[in-house]
Amino acid sequence: MIIDFRSDTVTRPTPAMLEAMIKAKVGDDVFGEDPTVNELEQMAAALFGKEAALFCPSGTMTNQIAIKCHTQPGDEVICDADAHIYQYEGGGIAANSGASVKLLPGDRGRINALQVEEAIQPDDVHRPRTSLVCVENTSNRGGGSCYNFDELIKIKAVCDHNGLPFHIDGARLFNALVAKNETPRQYGDLFDSLSICLSKSLGCPVGSLLLGDTHFIKKAKRVRKLFGGGMRQAGYMAAAGIYALENNIARLSEDHLHAKMIGDALKTQNYVETVMPVETNIVIFETKGVSAKNLVVLLKEHSILAYAIAPTKVRLVLHLDITKEMATRMIEIINFLKFY
Numbered sequence: 001m002i003i004d005f006r007s008d009t010v011t012r013p014t015p016a017m018l019e020a021m022i023k024a025k026v027g028d029d030v031f032g033e034d035p036t037v038n039e040l041e042q043m044a045a046a047l048f049g050k051e052a053a054l055f056c057p058s059g060t061m062t063n064q065i066a067i068k069c070h071t072q073p074g075d076e077v078i079c080d081a082d083a084h085i086y087q088y089e090g091g092g093i094a095a096n097s098g099a100s101v102k103l104l105p106g107d108r109g110r111i112n113a114l115q116v117e118e119a120i121q122p123d124d125v126h127r128p129r130t131s132l133v134c135v136e137n138t139s140n141r142g143g144g145s146c147y148n149f150d151e152l153i154k155i156k157a158v159c160d161h162n163g164l165p166f167h168i169d170g171a172r173l174f175n176a177l178v179a180k181n182e183t184p185r186q187y188g189d190l191f192d193s194l195s196i197c198l199s200k201s202l203g204c205p206v207g208s209l210l211l212g213d214t215h216f217i218k219k220a221k222r223v224r225k226l227f228g229g230g231m232r233q234a235g236y237m238a239a240a241g242i243y244a245l246e247n248n249i250a251r252l253s254e255d256h257l258h259a260k261m262i263g264d265a266l267k268t269q270n271y272v273e274t275v276m277p278v279e280t281n282i283v284i285f286e287t288k289g290v291s292a293k294n295l296v297v298l299l300k301e302h303s304i305l306a307y308a309i310a311p312t313k314v315r316l317v318l319h320l321d322i323t324k325e326m327a328t329r330m331i332e333i334i335n336f337l338k339f340y
C-alpha cells in the first residue's frame with residue numbers, strides 16, 4: 001500500500017462523488033447552458049454572499065483571471081514573497097497581465113497591513129501603479145498557516161483607503177475556515193475576488209471557482225475564454241464540486257488532526273531540526289543530518305511518498321485519501337527511521 005503525502009491534489013473521486021458526476025445534467029457551458037455548472041456557481045456565490053461565481057479548470061486560472069481583471073500592463077501587484085501566484089504560476093503575472101510584483105517578506109506566507117501600506121507606490125510618474133493586493137489563506141509555502149481574520153480586516157482598510165481591490169488565493173480556504181471556525185460569508189464580505197480550489201482538500205478531480213460581483217465575473221468570463229478555459233459539458237465536473245461542498249468540508253478537521261499527530265511525532269526525531277507549526281493539513285519540516293531528497297528516497301522504500309520542497313525541507317500533505325490507519329502507519333515509520 002502506497003501512502004501519498006505529496007499533495008492534496010492526488011485524491012481520486014469516491015464512488016459517491018462519481019455517481020453524482022455520472023448522473024449530472026449537462027449542456028454547453030460556453031453558451032451558459034450547463035445546468036449543473038450554473039447550479040454550482042449559484043451555490044458557491046450564495047455560500048460566500050457574492051453576486052456571482054465562475055467555474056474554471058484550475059486555481060492557477062482563477063488567480064490569473066482575477067489578476068488580469070484587476071490590473072493594467074505596467075501595474076504592480078502586492079503579495080507575499082512565497083505566494084503561489086508568484087512562485088508557482090509560471091510567471092503568469094508578467095506573461096498574462098504584463099504586471100510586476102512587489103514581494104513582501106511575510107510571516108509564514110502572511111503579510112500584514114503595515115507592510116501593505118508601506119508597499120503602496122506613491123502617485124509618481126516614475127513609479128509603477130499599485131493596483132492590487134493579494135493574500136493567500138491558507139499559505140502553501142507557509143506550511144498551511146492561517147491568517148488572523150483581524151489582520152485581514154486591517155489590510156482591507158488599507159486597500160479601501162487607497163482604492164485598491166483585494167483578492168484572496170483561497171486554494172485551501174476551507175481548511176482555514178474549519179481550523180479557525182470562520183464562515184465563507186466573512187470572506188465574501190471582505191474580498192473583491194476569491195479563488196477557491198475544489199480539486200485540493202475537497203477531493204474533486206478538477207476545478208476551481210472564482211467569486212466576485214456581477215460586473216467582475218462578466219469581465220472574468222471574457223478572460224476565461226481568452227485563456228482557453230471555456231469548457232463545454234463541464235457539468236460532470238461541476239457535479240463533483242456540488243458533492244464536495246455538501247459532503248467534504250466538515251471532514252477537513254480529521255486531516256488537521258492527522259497532520260498535528262504526524263508533526264508531533266516528527267518533533268522528537270534525531271533527523272528533524274524543526275517542524276513548522278501545524279495549523280491545518282500541511283506539515284513542513286526541516287531535516288538534520290540527512291538531505292530532504294535522501295529522506296524522501298528512504299520514505300519511498302517504506303511506500304511513503306513525500307515532497308522535498310527545499311534542500312533540507314520536506315512537505316507532507318494530508319487529504320481525503322489518507323485514512324486514520326495510514327496516518328498511524330506514517331507515525332510508525334517516522335519512529336522507526338533512525339540516523340546515526
Ligand SMILES: *Cc1c(COP(=O)(O)O)cnc(C)c1O
Binds near residue numbers: 063139172199
Ligand atoms: C494549488 C494552489 C493553487 C492552484 O493550483 P492549480 O493546480 O492550478 O489548481 C493556487 N494557490 C495555491 C496556494 C495552491 O496551493
